[in-house]
Amino acid sequence: LIEPPDQCFLQVGGQFFERGLYAHAPARHELDLDRKWRRFQASYGLQDGHDGSVVFVVQGDGRELFRSPTIREHVRHTLDVDVANVSVLTLRVEDGGDGANSDWGVWIEPQLSR
Secondary structure (H helix, E strand, C coil), rough: CHHHHHEEEEEEEEECCCEEEECCCCCCEEEEECCCCEEEEEEEECCCCCCCCCCEEEEEEEEEEEECCCCCCCEEEEEEEEECCEEEEEEEEEECCCCCCCCEEEEEEEEEEE
C-alpha cells in the first residue's frame, strides 16, 4: 500500500481522492450532455492546505441549478442535481467574495447517470 503524500492534488478533510476536477477560482468546466442524462452527482470542497473561500455553482444551459454557500472549511460536501433536458452542463467555482487567493476548489468523483 502506498500512502499519499501530505498534500495531494485532490484532498479534502485529510482524505485523498483519485478522481475529480481541480478548479482554481474563477474556473469553469463545460460538458455537452445533449439532453441524454438525468442526474449529476458529486462531492466538492476546498483543497487541503489552502485557506481560501469558494462557491460551487452548477448551471444547465445557463440556468443556475445549484449554488453552495461560501466554503471556507476543508470539509467534503455532496450534491445531487436533476439535469434532465440539459444540453450544456457548466461547473463553476467562484471566489468567495474576497479575491481568488488560495481559492482551490475541487469537484470530487463527479458522475452523470441516466
